[in-house]
Amino acid sequence: xxxxxxxxxxxxxxxxxxxxxxxxxxxxxxxxxxxxxxxxxxxxxxxxxxxxxxxxxxxxxxxxxxxxxxxxxxxxxxxxxxxxxxxxxxxxxxxxxxxxxxxxxxxxxxxxxxxxxxxxxxxxxxxxxxxxxxxxxxxxxxxxxxxxxxxxxxxxxxxxxxx
Numbered sequence: 001x002x003x004x005x006x007x008x009x010x011x012x013x014x015x016x017x018x019x020x021x022x023x024x025x026x027x028x029x030x031x032x033x034x035x036x037x038x039x040x041x042x043x044x045x046x047x048x049x050x051x052x053x054x055x056x057x058x059x060x061x062x063x064x065x066x067x068x069x070x071x072x073x074x075x076x077x078x079x080x081x082x083x084x085x086x087x088x089x090x091x092x093x094x095x096x097x098x099x100x101x102x103x104x105x106x107x108x109x110x111x112x113x114x115x116x117x118x119x120x121x122x123x124x125x126x127x128x129x130x131x132x133x134x135x136x137x138x139x140x141x142x143x144x145x146x147x148x149x150x151x152x153x154x155x156x157x158x159x160x161x162x163x
Contacts, residue, residue: 002132003060004072004098004120007080009137011053011087013157017044030157036082047083048157061093072098072134074116106140119144 008014016038032046060069071094073080080099088094103116118141120127120134134141135150142149 001066002068002070002127004070004118004132004134004136006118006136006138006141007071007073007083008075009154009156010135010152011050011057011155012083013048013050013155014083015046015048015157017046034086036086038079038082045079045082047086050155050157057087057093064093068096069094070096070098072102072118072120072136074100074103074118076100104144115140117141117144120148121145 005011012033015032030048033049034047036045036047037043038045060067071080071084075083077097077099080097084094084097100116102122103118106115106117107113118134118136120132121129121144123132129145129148132148133150134145134148135152136142137152137154139149139151142151
């Protein structure tokens with residue numbers, strides 16, 4: 001089975017420093033699991049892992065013979081690869097990565113609507129859609145393949161139960 005998985009708000013939540021608001025806007029009540037610097041300006045990113053995310057990642061790694069996990073994110077490659085360099089540095093879990101450029105843009109400028117929509121059916125020539133699943137916190141991503149969508153509650157790092 002192929003499992004297309006969004007990275008952000010599924011496994012983790014990131015807080016990206018904004019020079020206009022600084023770290024005062026960071027609503028998270030705990031210390032980040034790790035911090036990274038992104039881009040030429042070395043913008044700080046705080047990364048908060050979801051409870052049991054490491055357990056799920058280890059499960060995916062241990063069951064590669066049953067599941068083909070693929071990162072399918074609306075994030076840009078530089079940001080996504082930076083995060084994954086900490087989570088899956090040797091690509092033992094996610095051999096394939098799909099980025100923002102694999103999403104369709106849904107935009108209505110007059111109503112200030114802009115979404116990046118994922119469509120796993122575009123891979124039907126190389127993946128069996130009857131054995132494919134999209135795991136994502138954004139229900140809009142299921143509009144092009146609703147029978148393959150598995151919605152999850154978005155993780156925003158405010159709820160943390162592990163101690």
